[in-house]
Amino acid sequence: MNQPAENQVKVSLAQSSPTVGTFRERDGALEWSGRQETVRVEPWGPDAVRVRARLGGPLLEDLPGALLEQAPPASSTVKIEDGRGRLVVGALTVDVDAEGLIRFLRTSDGGELLAEERAHFWWPGPRLYTAVGNGHHRLEQRFAAYDDEKLFGLGQHQHGRLDQKGLVLDLVQRNAEVSVPVLTSSRGYTLLWNNPAIGRVELAHNGTRWVADSARQIDYWITAGDPAEGQRRYSAVSGRTPMLPAWAAGFWQCKLRYRTQDELLDVAREYKRRGLPLSAIVCDFFHWTHLGEWKFDPSEWPDPAAMVRELDELGVKLVVSVWPSVSPLSENHPVMEQRGYFIGTQYGPAAHADWPDKEVASTVQVAFYDATNPEAREFVWSRIRDNYLVPYGITAFWLDACEPELKPGFQENMRYWAGPGLEVGNLYPAENSRTFHEGLLAAGESEVLTLNRSAWAGSQRYGAALWSGDIGTDFPTLRRQIAAGLNTALSGIPWWNTDIGGFHGGDPDDPAYREVMVRWFQFGALSPLMRLHGFRDPGTPLGPDMTGGPNEVWSYGEEAGPILERYLRLRERLRPYVLDVMRQAHEEGLPVMRPLFLEFPADQASWSVDDAYLFGRDLLVAPVLTAGATVRTVYLPAGAEWTDAWTGRTYPGGAAVTVDAPLDRIPLFLRDGARLPIAE
Secondary structure, X not given: OOOOHHHEEEEEEOOOOOOOOEEEEEOOEEEXXXXXXXXXXXXXXXXXXXXEEEEOOOOOOOOOOOOOOOOOOOOOEEEEEOOEEEEEEOOEEEEEOOOOOEEEEEXXXXXXXXXXXXXXXXXOXXXXXXXXXXXXXXXXXXXXXXXXXXXXXXXXXXXXXXXOOOOEEEEOOEOOEEEEEEEEEOOOEEEEEOOOOOEEEEEEOOEEEEEEEEEOOEEEEEEEOOHHHHHHHHHHHHOOOOOOOHHHHOEEEOOOOOOOHHHHHHHHHHHHHOOOOOOEEEEOOOOEOOOOOOOEOOOOOOOHHHHHHHHHHHOOEEEEEEOOEEOOOOOOHHHHHHHOOEOEEOOXXXXXXXXXXXXXXOOEEEEEEOOOOHHHHHHHHHHHHHHHHHHHOOOEEEEOOOOOOOOOOOHHHEEEOOEEHXXXXXXXXXXXXXXXXXXXXXXXXXXXXXXXXXXXXXXXXXXXXXXXXXXXXXXXXHHHHHXXXXXXXXXXXXXXXXXXXXXXXXXXXOHHHHHHHHHHHHHHHOOOOEEEXXXXXXXXXXXXXXXXXXXXXXXXXXXXXXXXXXXXXXXXHHHHHHHHHHHHHHHHOOOOEEOHHHHOOOOHHHHHOOOOEEEOOOEEEOOOOOOOOOEEEEEEOOOOEEEEOOOXXXXXXXXXXXXXXXXXXXXXXXXXXXXXOOOO
């Protein structure tokens, strides 16, 4: 908050150049002002600072972002002399020169972690504000590039790259492309671009540039430390994930889609009849009367209470799909429209996608509730509460299409309660998960988990699990999920999974696809959440009557089926370990799925491994990612001894080994004598 002049501790105005600005110390923060710009650097947790910059007025304190309202305490010092300002907070030192250029240094030796860089020696500087009207600017924040730097995080993308140096990424939410603007560097820092504006980040070899297409203020947070310490610090300021409910650590079954109550129950009964572990089953979309009524269609789901009771007796949790879109046929549409609970538009009506609905032959134009509006969140939750929670005890929800799934995706035309679409559009999925988190807690529920198709920075604090969206069903797509999951983990979201087998297609009778399914299922058993889903062949056209082909573990033939069952049982044996790792995520902010360098940052070779990962501290997982492969070469990090979990053979770290990987085996290695129940 801006302080009155009497609270200013120190002011320094250097005279060496007409372009030199003014330094101030305000309540432990360092401020620089010049050329009508104000820049504030303030401690924001141990070893970390928050940087905000604005042109043409005082800093704004109430803009939406990912940081918690209160930063963890941290001791710091500010020094202003000789036309420079310096703030030291633990392992991070921030140096600001007379021109307002910022450098971030290691306190221990003064080494440069990251530095702002001018676009040109004359103009503009490292921070560019291009007016777009009404006090908003196209914002650019430039930093130097470093030849030896590797960059990770930034949410979930399908480009297949773990190290994202050299890429340009849109900061926008799309199906399977999830923008979480958290960046972890091999140079020893983690940075959050604390701005939900639509834009992009350019990780070029001649510089890094963050861009917000239309916003009012630059805002970012940075901490010093290795990747594990960065995750601890980041999760402390953006919120840690709750403890995973025990039921969610098991196996989830779903397909697109079970059309009736009897069909869903028959699948759950068959799992139990076969003696196969099953923790959750999903009631997917079109179970509703109309889109946006958020209740069961009694013609297909005549007795939800009996269904939930039977599933409870079987030890199976029911998860129900909830979309944020509202059909004009919904009973809720008139009141939501009148109260202003929909996302508005700058031009045209508040309808943002065409979608099928029941009782009509064609699609209808649907609106999306405005999850950034507290009253809209309360209204939607009241419908969820009264139609699912109170009558049936349903507490687990699948939040599909929560980007939101606009068609066309013109954020420029959106008008949210929190601000214009270009300024706040990326915030939506986090606020949508907040609806359910706050609602469940207010209803007295202590465990909160939602499965989301999109997320933003801070989503994890609302109990949001992320899945990788509607993806393909082949080996190259499976290969890309390793990088997608690891970068999601480094973006502060530990609860993550894929549609096992992919989403778009896949013939259960095709031997080639059965191999994909087996290898994907093995990977899924060693993912943070294990969930089988997909729109299998033969599919039916999009609409209320649609369904896909069979997608249960017994659907894949006499060879593949027993292998899938084997990995179901492996997951069940590992559930205590899974929950131990989940507790680390909850208490320390460490991810479940970890790149090798998170545990072994001193091993330079581990920074380049993008086809294997650690599941928690003790288990190295090396999925088989190519068709027909029966051996697998795996790099084992230096600094530990590794035991093949299947054969018991021990290997020293710091080298690659080649091991057998027949169809029924995913290579797994135990660290330093760890004992886990891998082999039956």
